[in-house]
Amino acid sequence: xxxxxxxxxxxxxxxxxxxxxxxxxxxxxxxxxxxxxxxxxxxxxxxxxxxxxxxxxxxxxxxxxxxxxxxxxxxxxxxxxxxxxxxxxxxxxxxxxxxxxxxxxxxxxxxxxxxxxxxxxxxxxxxxxxxxxxxxxxxxxxxxxxxxxxxxxxxxxxxxxxxxxxxxxxxxxxxxxxxxxxxxxxxxxxxxxxxxxxxxxxxxxxxxxxxxxxxxxxxxxxxxxxxxxxxxxxxxxxxxxxxxxxxxxxxxxxxxxxxxxxxxxxxxxxxxxxxxxxxxxxxxxxxxxxxxxxxxxxxxxxxxxxxxxxxxxxxxxxxxxxxxxxxxxxxxxxxxxxxxxxxxxxxxxxxxxxxxxxxxxxxxxxxxxxxxxxxxxxxxxxxxxxxxxxxxxxxxxxxxxxxxxxxxxxxxxxxxxxxxxxxxxxxxxxxxxxxxxxxx
Amino acid sequence: xxxxxxxxxxxxxxxxxxxxxxxxxxxxxxxxxxxxxxxxxxxxxxxxxxxxxxxxxxxxxxxxxxxxxxxxxxxxxxxxxxxxxxxxxxxxxxxxxxxxxxxxxxxxxxxxxxxxxxxxxxxxxxxxxxxxxxxxxxxxxxxxxxxxxxxxxxxxxxxxxxxxxxxxxxxxxxxxxxxxxxxxxxxxxxxxxxxxxxxxxxxxxxxxxxxxxxxxxxxxxxxxxxxxxxxxxxxxxxxxxxxxxxxxxxxxxxxxxxxxxxxxxxxxxxxxxxxxxxxxxxxxxxxxxxxxxxxxxxxxxxxxxxxxxxxxxxxxxxxxxxxxxxxxxxxxxxxxxxxxxxxxxxxxxxxxxxxxxxxxxxxxxxxxxxxxxxxxxxxxxxxxxxxxxxxxxxxxxxxxxxxxx
Numbered sequence: 001x002x003x004x005x006x007x008x009x010x011x012x013x014x015x016x017x018x019x020x021x022x023x024x025x026x027x028x029x030x031x032x033x034x035x036x037x038x039x040x041x042x043x044x045x046x047x048x049x050x051x052x053x054x055x056x057x058x059x060x061x062x063x064x065x066x067x068x069x070x071x072x073x074x075x076x077x078x079x080x081x082x083x084x085x086x087x088x089x090x091x092x093x094x095x096x097x098x099x100x101x102x103x104x105x106x107x108x109x110x111x112x113x114x115x116x117x118x119x120x121x122x123x124x125x126x127x128x129x130x131x132x133x134x135x136x137x138x139x140x141x142x143x144x145x146x147x148x149x150x151x152x153x154x155x156x157x158x159x160x161x162x163x164x165x166x167x168x169x170x171x172x173x174x175x176x177x178x179x180x181x182x183x184x185x186x187x188x189x190x191x192x193x194x195x196x197x198x199x200x201x202x203x204x205x206x207x208x209x210x211x212x213x214x215x216x217x218x219x220x221x222x223x224x225x226x227x228x229x230x231x232x233x234x235x236x237x238x239x240x241x242x243x244x245x246x247x248x249x250x251x252x253x254x255x256x257x258x259x260x261x262x263x264x265x266x267x268x269x270x271x272x273x274x275x276x277x278x279x280x281x282x283x284x285x286x287x288x289x290x291x292x293x294x295x296x297x298x299x300x301x302x303x304x305x306x307x308x309x310x311x312x313x314x315x316x317x318x319x320x321x322x323x324x325x326x327x328x329x330x331x332x333x334x335x336x337x338x339x340x341x342x343x344x345x346x347x348x349x350x351x352x353x354x355x356x357x358x359x360x361x362x363x364x365x366x367x368x369x370x371x372x373x374x375x376x377x378x379x380x381x382x383x384x385x386x387x388x389x390x391x392x393x394x395x396x397x398x399x400x401x402x403x404x405x406x407x408x409x410x411x412x413x414x415x416x417x418x419x420x421x422x423x424x425x426x427x428x429x430x431x432x433x434x435x436x437x438x439x440x
Numbered sequence: 441x442x443x444x445x446x447x448x449x450x451x452x453x454x455x456x457x458x459x460x461x462x463x464x465x466x467x468x469x470x471x472x473x474x475x476x477x478x479x480x481x482x483x484x485x486x487x488x489x490x491x492x493x494x495x496x497x498x499x500x501x502x503x504x505x506x507x508x509x510x511x512x513x514x515x516x517x518x519x520x521x522x523x524x525x526x527x528x529x530x531x532x533x534x535x536x537x538x539x540x541x542x543x544x545x546x547x548x549x550x551x552x553x554x555x556x557x558x559x560x561x562x563x564x565x566x567x568x569x570x571x572x573x574x575x576x577x578x579x580x581x582x583x584x585x586x587x588x589x590x591x592x593x594x595x596x597x598x599x600x601x602x603x604x605x606x607x608x609x610x611x612x613x614x615x616x617x618x619x620x621x622x623x624x625x626x627x628x629x630x631x632x633x634x635x636x637x638x639x640x641x642x643x644x645x646x647x648x649x650x651x652x653x654x655x656x657x658x659x660x661x662x663x664x665x666x667x668x669x670x671x672x673x674x675x676x677x678x679x680x681x682x683x684x685x686x687x688x689x690x691x692x693x694x695x696x697x698x699x700x701x702x703x704x705x706x707x708x709x710x711x712x713x714x715x716x717x718x719x720x721x722x723x724x725x726x727x728x729x730x731x732x733x734x735x736x737x738x739x740x741x742x743x744x745x746x747x748x749x750x751x752x753x754x755x756x757x758x759x760x761x762x763x764x765x766x767x768x769x770x771x772x773x774x775x776x777x778x779x780x781x782x783x784x785x786x787x788x789x790x791x792x793x794x795x796x797x798x799x800x801x802x803x804x805x806x807x808x809x810x811x812x813x814x815x816x817x818x819x820x821x822x823x824x825x826x827x828x829x830x831x832x833x834x835x836x837x838x839x840x841x842x843x844x845x
Contacts, residue, residue, distance in 0.1 A: 295772055296565055298530030299764030329764055331731055333741075334776075340826025391775045391826050418780065421711060424737035 026069045027051040028402070031061060032076030033383065037373040038357050048080055050379035053402035058373045075383055079393075081353065082373050083129025083380035083400065084335055085360035087290040088242065088268050088324030091119040091332065092156075096135020096173070097142035102186045103200050105230030107143025109135050110168045113156040118416065118424050120159075123325075123332035124150050124406040125417035127395040129380040130161075132324075132364055137175035137244040140187065140197055144230060145242055146170040147364050149380075151400050161366065171266070171364070172234050175244035176253055177302050194253055201261045204231035234263050240287055240365060241265040246302035248272035251280065258285035266290050266363045268324070271306035277317035288320035288363040292329065293338040311355065312346030321351065322359035333417065340389045353388060463487045463506040464837050466816050467497060468514035472785075473808040474793040484514065486814030489837040494808050509832055509839065513823055515788060516808050517572025517815025517835060519795035520770045521724045522678070522704055522757035524579040526556045526563050526591070530766050536560070539579035539760070541586065545617070545625060546638055548666035550586030552577030553605050556598045558591075562767050566758075567593035568845045569769045570817040572835045573603065573796070573805045579760045580612040580680035580705070583631055584638075587666065588678060590799055592815075594835045603801060608678040608702060609670050611635070613686040614735055632689055639697045642667035676700035678724070682707035682735040691719045702798065705759065707732075707739035713750035722753040722798045725790075727768050728777040730759065744790060745781030755795035775824030787824065820844070 028050050035046035037058055047064045049057040057064060066072070092113040097104040113133065123131060129150050135142040147169045148159040160168035176193050180186065187193040207228040214220035233239040243254050243265050251270060258265045267273070267289045273280060280286055291310050298304045314321045323338035325331070330338075339352035347355075361371025369378050379402035386393030395417075398406035407413050415423045464486045471482025473494060483500040485493040493500045502508060529536025538555040541547055556576070557563075566574065577588030588607045595601035611617075613631055625631040645664040649657055669675040679690040682705050694701035703709065703723045707730070709716055716723065725743055732739045740746070747754045756777060758768035770791050778787035796806025804813050817823075818832035833841040 294765045295769045296530070296562065296765045296767045298561070299532050299761070299766040301531055301533065303764055304531060328731060328733065331729065334729060337772075337826050343827045344829065389827055391824055392779045394779075418742050419732050419738070419740035420742075421708075421738045423740070424732055 025052060025402075026071050027056065027067050029066050029070045029072045030075045030080060030383070031072050032074055033078040033080040035373065036079065036081040036353060036388070038082055038354060039372040039374055045076075046080070048373060048381065050399075050402050053379050055373060055375055055377050055379050057375055077385075078396065079384040079387060080373070080381055081384070081388060082357045082371060083382055083398065084127045084356045085322070085364065085366075085371060086123070086128045086131040086325050086327070086332065086335060087266065087322050087360040087363050088292070089123070089128075089131040089133055089327045089332065090136070091117060091123050091131060091327050092133050092148065093117045093119075094133055094135065094146075097139040099138065102139050102180060102196060103141040104139060104143055104227070105141055105172065105200075105234075106226035107135065107230075108146075109133065109143050110146035110156055110160060110170065113146065113148070113159070114426065115153045115156050115159055116426050118426060119327060119332065120148075120150055121406075121413070121416040122423075123327065124398045124400075125395065125408075125413065126325075126331070126333035126335045127382040127384075127398055128325075128332055128335060129382075129398060129400045129405075130361075130364070130366065130370055132171065132242065132360075134171075134173045134242060137173070137179040138182075140175060140180045140193055141200070142173045142175065144170050144239065145173050147366065149400055150398075150405065151403065152405050161369075169364075169366075171240045171242045172230065173242050173244070177244070177246050177250045178300070179244060190250065190253070194257065197257060198260070201231065201235075201257075201263075204228050204235055205261070208232055208235060235261065237264055240363065242268050242290070244268045246271040246306075248275040250302075251276050255279065255283045255285065259283070269303075269326075270310065271303045273310045274307060274313045275305075277313050277319060280314065281317040281319040286319070287365075288322055288359055289314050290322050290324045290360070290363055292324055292326050293341045294330070295341075308341050308345035311342035311352070315347050315351050320359050320362060321347075322355045322363055324360075336388055336393070336395075337391070340391065343389055349389065356388075463503065464814065464834060464839065465502045465506050465508045466511065466514050466818060466832075466834070467502075467508060468511045468818070470513045471808070472513065472515045472788055474516050474785075474789055475807040475809050482514070484808050484814075484816055486816070486834070486837040489814050491808060491810055491812050491814050494810060507839070509818060509834075509842075511818035511831055512821055513819040515570075515817050515819070515823060516792045516806060517813075517817055517833070518570045518770050518774075518791050519573040519575075519755075519799065519801075519806055520566065520571045520758055520791070521575050521755045521795040521798060522588075522759060523566070523574055523576045523767065524760050525566055525574060525758075525767050526558065526560050526576050527552060528562075528579065528760070528766070529557065530561045530565070532763070532766055539577070539585075540581045541578075542582065545583040545619060546634065547582070547586055547663070548584050548609050548670075549662035550578055551606065552587050552589040553598050553602065556589070556591065556601070558595050558597050558601050563593055566767060566770065567833060567835075568830065568841050568843065570771050570823075570830050570833060572815040572817070572833065573799075573801065575607060575757075575795075575799050577607070578610045580610070580616050581760075582612060583617045583625055583634060584609065584611045586610060587675075590801060592835050594838070594840050603804070604799075606669075606675060607799065608676050609666060610704075611677055611679045611690075613679055613681040613689055614683050616680065616735065628686065628689070632693065635693060636696070638667055639671065639693075643671055643697070646671055670699045671697060673700055676702045678702045678704050680704040682726075682739070684708040684712045687712060688715060691715065691721060694721070695719070704757070705736070707736035707743070709752075710740055710743050710746040711738070713747060713752060716747075716752055717750050722755075723747060724757050724795075724798060725754050726757065727759050727773045728756060728780060729768070729773055741776065741780040744777050744786070748782070748786065753794070753798065754790065755798050756790045757795075771823060771830070772826075775826070778824045784824070
């Protein structure tokens with residue numbers, strides 16, 4: 001047996017050992033909390049039952065019979081709700097398009113994520129369990145975004161949500177308005193911005209036509225083109241477009257382009273949503289609105305009319321509304337207040353909480369896995385010491401895939417939660433799996 | 441005839457204005473005065489712009505004809521201890537950004553009142569969220585960026601709004617004050633050398649002014665004159681510094697020249713509380729929910745309670761924001777402090793009476809006490825909760841907002 005195959009067998013053994021531990025893990029029941037499942041009514045004295053990283057049952061304490069080997073965790077007095085989903089974030093020190101060209105669909109940001117960025121721990125402390133991590137808005141199209149599960153990971157591979165073929169799930173970041181306007185080859189006007197985008201999608205349609213015409217004949221297939229491949233995934237609906245847009249006419253331009261090329265789009269920021277809420281709600285191309293809750297207007301011309309009332313106005317129009325942090329524009333640890341402020345400005349409590357969870361799951365096409373507390377979904381949830389819409393409430397614990405990734409009673413986690421010396425250092429994550437259990 | 445018309449018009453105008461100056465009473469289920477315990481079913485009576493009575497409804501007689509506003513909760517008008525609102529506008533374009541002159545690193549002669557836009561959208565914005573007194577002016581970003589002033593958040597001109605025309609002289613230490621491209625100051629030590637040299641010159645100017653014979657004083661020098669006001673104790677130096685070494689440098693400078701120092705921002709103050717306490721320097725702390733980046737990377741949401749435990753005099757500010765959001769809302773910041781280790785009353789004090797004391801205007805604002813300005817904010821619930829609204833704002837006895845925000 002060669003040295004390398006011994007190493008391989010040892011590695012395989014370790015993996016099998018892990019799998020065995022996982023499989024034998026006893027079910028956990030969180031007993032006595034007020035449960036906000038998002039789907040269905042709140043449960044006053046409830047039980048959340050999880051096993052092997054999945055939710056197996058949610059219900060009233062009185063009505064549930066637990067499996068014999070269940071580990072019971074008393075959480076009476078606490079509130080449990082699904083892990084928060086952030087549909088627009090910049091945690092992880094990622095890098096996207098490099099300003100060499102306005103449209104860069106070949107850019108994959110997931111490869112640039114620093115899994116040890118302390119802002120990932122801070123987001124966990126804020127109760128966030130899934131984040132759409134995106135390149136910035138200085139391009140018409142700045143690259144492929146990545147949906148991260150905020151596990152305690154050592155590398156980005158530990159955080160991604162893979163498709164069947166192992167590639168990470170994500171969307172495509174686009175922008176219009178002023179952010180992506182600069183000197184050539186970038187557009188100088190809004191009309192030029194739209195023209196450049198249309199040109200590129202037309203090319204992608206041609207590329208698709210060539211592939212279809214080849215009918216799986218390798219000889220006839222067009223040469224691989226990474227840029228076209230990226231756009232093809234948008235046209236196929238595999239990647240939802242996350243479109244930075246503020247001004248009302250820019251929003252309508254997005255609707256027009258999405259209609260023309262048939263792509264699905266999440267409107268990001270949408271400062272002027274209040275002005276075109278009916279048009280947004282009527283569009284079949286819009287998956288939803290990912291809005292930012294900002295306490296004052298301006299800071300940039302396009303956001304001069306932004307209002308906390310956007311959420312309520314979109315709700316009234318029948319549009320799907322979720323919130324985002326745009327971290328570092330707002331701090332992930334203050335994400336809950338987005339919903340609080342939305343209620344302040346007229347939104348319903350139900351839709352505000354939905355906007356932190358399930359609405360965003362839908363906008364990331366992850367609604368079958370996360371966003372609510374329902375049997376079969378991932379065991380992503382947070383434990384609060386009060387109502388999620390109260391300023392006084394704290395996230396006590398954050399769980400991802402049935403693993404506790406944040407505990408406010410842990411001193412290191414507390415440092416991430418409140419800040420202090422060293423809280424922003426690039427930290428080695430607390431990897432609860434291999435590194436701690438391997439016997440060297 | 442024309443004269444008579446003028447008189448008539450004036451009388452009519454006076455009559456029209458009269459209700460504004462008339463008496464106003466606020467009845468609140470819970471009245472927080474920032475001067476003692478909360479009062480259940482409390483009343484504040486305001487006459488001629490000043491508070492004439494405060495107490496439980498059973499003890500305060502509201503005269504007939506008085507406009508009465510009711511609220512679940514009322515507090516004193518909020519005092520934002522440091523901001524750039526009014527000099528920095530919400531559009532964030534060159535034409536509405538006047539908080540920072542970058543032509544030279546030390547410009548103490550710049551007065552805030554010459555740049556304040558009383559009609560700026562952000563002034564109305566902070567007012568509708570309860571701020572009635574605003575310490576604003578030249579911002580952080582230059583070694584000595586200029587003067588600050590204190591205004592009320594109403595009025596159509598700076599003169600209407602003005603409380604204190606020259607409040608403090610704003611300075612910055614640390615990376616935020618560094619010049620680029622080989623210009624000075626390019627380092628922290630250069631900053632200190634420049635400041636020391638300036639104060640030595642100003643001391644010399646002050647000595648010459650004081651000792652000169654009548655008519656033989658040196659020519660007026662606006663630059664040195666302002667620095668001399670700092671040296672003579674007329675105006676404190678407001679030093680924005682986040683890193684602990686910069687805070688310590690500011691304390692060292694103040695001790696060398698014997699001026700009054702007010703620390704500003706001070707993200708790392710919690711690491712050196714004993715030094716600050718020993719120097720007996722007040723701190724206008726950064727916004728409690730400030731983002732923890734750059735020089736503020738070691739900031740904590742719990743800075744307030746840590747300074748409190750050390751016995752340091754402090755209050756909060758909304759500070760300077762360079763992008764989105766263009767300004768923070770003091771009420772929301774106080775709420776974040778109340779949820780991160782400060783007692784409720786302490787959090788309120790940190791945005792009312794404690795701020796007024798550090799600014800030196802506690803004889804007029806910061807608490808609901810007889811004789812003080814009639815500045816009151818009304819709410820429909822716990823002011824700090826996300827879901828509560830401000831339902832009214834009164835400044836100098838004038839109801840300036842009755843909208844729900």
